[in-house]
Amino acid sequence: MTDTKTAPGSGGAPPDRVREANGKRKKGLGFLTASWEIRDASGEVQAVHERYETGGEESSKKCLWRLPGGTLKDGLKGREIASLPLYGAHELDSEAMLVIVVEGEKARNALEEALRKAGITREQVVVVGTVTGASGTPSREVLEVLRGLEVVLWPDADEPGRSHMRRVAERLQGVAALVRIYHWPEAKEKDDAADHPAVISGGEKAMDQLLDDLCGAREYEPPEPEKPEGLKGRVLIGELLRGGIEPTPQLLDGLLYEGRIHSIASGPGTGKTLLAEWMAIQIMKQALSILYIDAENGPKLIAERLQELGADIEGLDELFHYYPAEVALDRESLARLMATVEQADPALVVFDSFADLLSIAGLEENSNDDCTRWMRTVAQPIKDAGSAVLVLDHVPKNGKGPRGGGSKRAKVDVQWNLEVTQHFDRERTGEIELKHDKDRECWLPKIVRFSVGGGVFARSAGTIEEMGPPTELTTLQREVYGYIRKRGAEGAGWGDILSGTGGSKGTLSSTLKKLVRLNLIEKDNGRYYAKRTEPEKPVDTPDSQGSVRFNRGSVEPDRTGATVGVQYGSPPLRGEPTEP
Structure with a gap:
């Protein structure tokens, strides 16, 4: 014993x-x-x-x-208790005709004693017991002692006991030669093998009948594996096309998409931070907020630049959310970042600059795995939350594309490269040029130029920039507006407007956005509705090249090419910040 x-x-x-x-x-x-x-x-x-x-x-x-x-x-x-041997495992005989597995030591000893009293030898039947309790399950390694043997599982008469033996049966698949589970019809709740009348009496005839019942128990059949439901979220492309595919809305015309990841790469002193702040100001003019995570400049320089670029000082604290960079990749830091995104609800999140932020996170700029990890854990969740992301990056010495791991470009939706095409400084107006080598949506212009320096930061001719609320519609804008008005309360979907006016996808997208800004139309659940009659006063009109002629106040760089933008009093584009 x-x-x-x-x-x-x-x-x-x-x-x-x-x-x-x-x-x-x-x-x-x-x-x-x-x-x-x-x-x-x-x-x-x-x-x-x-x-x-x-x-x-x-x-x-x-x-x-x-x-x-x-x-x-x-x-x-x-x-772990699951790693303990079966109780009685040392008495197993590899030649045994049958092994009975019960739950617990007491039940095992009672059944073992009754079998031997009835003259049934261990060469015929061996009894072992699990020791994990009904809530546990012996490990597969523990059950290896039953390999190749015929096994009958006798569960306690309650649901925990039955579940316990079903789990044992599943783990014996491919181990035991045959697995049966015995059902004792007359058992009371919680009865086990020690409570069976034959075991209590120990009579030879009763035990022979019990043994016959055990050998005749139903063979365990593993449940059929559930068939996978298949992929979820199928998109009906035909239905999508019939409704018309509207281009991704642009947060800043020709520069940034809503809810996408962008990168601007350039060398030092080329004006990428200044450009990012100018973009932020244009977005804040739409009463949208900005989240600016800064690891390179400091709050004083950022504040001075914003002021020189003409930011609305009274509205900055409401819309411009500035934080010195503290973005590590631990769970708590990432949770704080996303809580800030939820609270600020920014249209754009700016990270300045990528190399410094990777270093703060303990990552290597030249490692593709590290760059991918940062984009996946920091930028992607912000994009998923609906905000656009702008990452300011550096270029290598050869000046071609972003510096470091090649996966940087793969993980962004738009990659802009910024170059100085005409020298600028505090006194002289020059030019910088944005040229994209990746645009996943394919709606942005290939090149966008800005006049900068000498107290000027302005978008160059050939790109569209509002100087104030327009008071006249172009021919296409008038045509689109008229079409939507005719549709009345029914409104019009994007595809309807495209086929009804015959415009191109790109121009229709910018036209609709312009009409919404003018408060002439509104968008509701994918359809456009007219709101009021159009203004009648004339404004700037396109020239023969399709560019817009702007009001007075535009500036010119030191070479041909009109620009529009803001003028400010000789900001320190290079060198030390101004004195407070």
Whole structure:
């Protein structure tokens, strides 16, 4: 027997019988009523399972584990119970005709004793017990001792017991030669093998009948694996085309898309931070907010530049959310960043600059894996939240594309490269040129130029820039507006307007956006509706090349090419910040 000490009738013994088991009593636990040694297949003791009962009228019991020679306080010292051998595994016979697996040591000993009393040998039937309790499951390594054998699982008569043996059966697939699960129809709730009448009586005839029932138990059949539902979120492309595909809205005409990731790469002193702040001002003019994460300039220089570029000082604290860079990649830091995005609800998030931000995060600029990780964990969630992202980056010494890992370009939707095409400084107006070598949406112009320096930052001729609220519509704008008015309360979808006016996709997108800004139309649930009659006063009109002639106040660089923008009093585009 594997029991070293067992109280007579210990499976629910009366209080006076508990004391008869053993005179040993532990403070706070009661009397030791049973102790089971759990041995591996070689017979070596791996653990000891002990049961204590308090006795008395309100007797309670508690089962505890310890290592051989160890204490109850130390327990198993971190060893998982699922890794303990099956109780009785050392008595397994590889030639046995049948192995019965029950739950627990008590049930195993009762059934083992009844089989031997009935003259059934271990060469015929061996009994083992699981020791994990109904909530656990022996590991696959533990169940390897049953490889190639015919196994019958006898669960306790309750749902936890049945679930326990189903899990054992699943783990025995491909291990045991055959697995059956025995169902005892007359069992009461929570009965186990020790409660079966044949086991209690030990009669030879009754045990033979029980053995026949066990051998005739239904073979376990693994449940059919659930068929995967397939991919979710299918988009009906035909339906999408029938409704008309509207181009991605632009946050800043010809420069930035709404909700996309952009990068501007350039060398030092080329004006990329100044350009980013100018973009921020144009967006704030639309009453949209900016989140600016700065690792390169500091708040004083950023503030001076914004002032020189004509930012509305009164509105800055409401719309311009500036933070010194503290963007690490730990969970807490990323959570704070996304909480700030939620609170500020920015149309654009600017990161200045990429190399410094990678360093703060402990990443390498030349590592594709590190660049990809930053984009995936920082920029992508912001894009998913609906904000546009602008990352300011540096170029290598050869001046071709962003510096460092090549995955930078792969992870952005728009890659702008910024170059100085005509020298500028505090006194002289020159020119910078944006040229994209990636535009996933393919709606932005290839080149955009700006006049800069000498107190000027302005977008050059050939690009569209408003100087004030327009008071006249172009021919196409008038035609589109008229078409939408005719549709009345029905409104018109983007595809309807495209076919109804015969315009191109690109010009229609900018035309609709312009009409919305003029408060002539509104967009609701993908359809456009007229709001009021158009203004009648004349304004600037396109020239023969399709560029817009602007009001007075435009400036020119030191070479041919009219520009529009703001003039300011000789800002320190290079060198030290101005004195407060």
